[in-house]
Amino acid sequence: MKGLNQKVTDITIAYIGGGSRGWAWTFMADLALEEKISGTIRLYDIDSKAAKTNEIIGNALSKREDTVGKWHYETKASLKEALTGADFVVISILPGTFVEMYSDVHEPEKYGIYQSVGDTAGPGGALRALRTIPMFVEIAEAIKTFSPKAWVINYTNPMTICVRTLYEVFPEIKAFGCCHEVFGTQKLLAHMCEEFLGIEKVDHRAIHVNVMGINHFTWFNEASFQGLDLFPMYEKFVDKYYEQGFNEPDKNWANSTFECAHRVKFDLFRKYGLIAAAGDRHLVEFLPPVYLKNPDTVESWKFSLTTVDWRIADLKQRMDRAKRLAEGEESLGNEPSGEDGILLIKALVGLERTISNVNIPNIGQIPNLPIGEVVETNALFSRDSIRPVFAGALPESISLLIAPHAANHADLLKAAMTGDKELAFKAFVNDPLVTLTEEKARVLFETMLQNTKKYLSVEFI
Structure with missing residues (x-):
């Protein structure tokens, strides 16, 4: 609800891909800097351990004195639990491995x-699309069932195919892609x-x-x-x-x-x-x-x-950072991402x-x-x-x-x-x-x- 001070509380955001070791942290940090909105972030990921780690990181961020945007992070075990009653849905997943x-x-x-x-056009983009579309069919059907009125923000590539699939399955969906x-x-x-x-x-x-x-x-x-x-x-x-x-x-x-x-x-x-x-x-x-x-x-x-070898090495570094963040050895920055x-x-x-x-x-x-x-x-x-x-x-x-x-x-x-x-x-x-x-x-x-x-x-x- 919105009060006279123009603050909106009790927003519920379902984050599909909530175990992300990159974009999720950017999203958390930006939310922490925004004093006009707050609420609950439900983290869902097929890697539930990674989602739980982000739950710890997010809640630690909310407890900091310099955090003006207060959010409660919680891990959910299913799309149904994450989506039911959500106001917003964020999709940021890696299609495959x-x-x-x-x-x-x-x-x-x-x-x-x-x-x-290799994630949007070219032969790699085509094959990534073929394996991503079934995932987005499942996500669109779940949104249609559990949170049909939610605004859906997609960050996953191939962006065009992902958003197009959401509308193909659920034409009334309120979805858009951000890049x-x-x-x-x-x-x-x-x-x-x-x-x-x-x-x-x-x-x-x-x-x-x-x-x-x-x-x-x-x-x-x-x-x-x-x-x-x-x-x-x-x-x-x-x-x-x-x-x-x-x-x-x-x-x-x-x-x-x-x-x-x-x-x-x-x-x-x-x-x-x-x-x-x-x-x-x-x-x-x-x-x-x-x-x-x-x-x-x-x-x-x-x-x-x-190269994918570079991406694998980069993921290793981000997994190490996730451990440091979860154990309090490092903190997320407080600069806006832009x-x-x-x-x-x-x-x-x-x-x-x-x-x-x-x-x-x-x-x-x-x-x-x-x-x-x-x-x-x-x-x-x-x-x-x-x-x-x-x-x-x-x-x-x-x-x-x-x-x-x-x-x-x-x-x-x-x-x-x-x-x-x-x-x-x-x-x-x-x-x-x-x-x-x-x-x-x-x-x-x-x-x-x-x-x-x-x-x-x-x-x-």
Whole structure:
């Protein structure tokens, strides 16, 4: 209930994937900094021990004197227990294990196909989708049964497929997908303004943009700062840093598997005239293998291939940190993450009115993409309401790049739900990164399918 002091208490959030050793901590830390909302977080995870660890970490955080957002964390043993009566549902899961991810990312390398992430597009994205869809069918059915009025926030990739599955199973669901890639490009434009305008610090939220595209392949056709059109400045920025790339303060692509020098963005601007609004590692996977031809090409464009071995080593470090956090040897930080998740929750309970980028089904906000495809545009968030902002039509040159992916999303969803292996293969071979003969593509597809078969809802093999 909301009092005169505009504080909302007794919010119940069901966190599916509540044993997360990364995003959950970001979410907890941001909640701890927000004094206007509080309530209960129900943690559900197939790894109940990891969820219990986060329960300990979350409750310890709430007890700290510097924590203004007070939440009670509790582990639940089933989706029913977690979801019943929830006001919000957060979904942040790893579909499968690193064994399956290893196949997604590295099996195609045997055929000369390189992927920098492997979770959204490319052959890895297709196989991840096939095993993720059954999981999201189960989640959507549970939400329909136990918390049909809840707002559902998805952070899981492949984002577009995940959100699309939720609506396919439960058309009345109030679901949307959140992704921070757009914020990264706003921050890049903020650094540009700092350099070109001589301003010491520009908040990325002061960079106003029109967002259009699909998740991880988003674009700005408008960008401004304090009324100044940023496109002419960006053209000069691109000219200055096109060859050497641009390293943001305290970041260096060569020392991080996640960072880039934005050379791909700069090249795409010269080719298409819009500002590509995702990390280079994601952008390149939606295109023919111009930037992903081989590891030397990748290095020349100054981004990285994220290996699964790196992810395994990183998880080990995060598991060690979870132990330290749970035992009180370390505390979560108290700096805001810059994510919009908590702001959007505040808006949906009526405390704010804000505009942010969001992934929801297309009802015409991008008129030259298919109706029903999950698209990423701005939307207005207010009390119990999300209204997509009309983004306008994409340039034909860019809509043609998106078209095969939109078709693949529809085919993969239908294939996963009906067991149509040939339809799944059609989507697989239709991906721009799969430049193999049909015979070789078939062998790769069958191998990757075999490697993930235990997660398929129907018998593909």
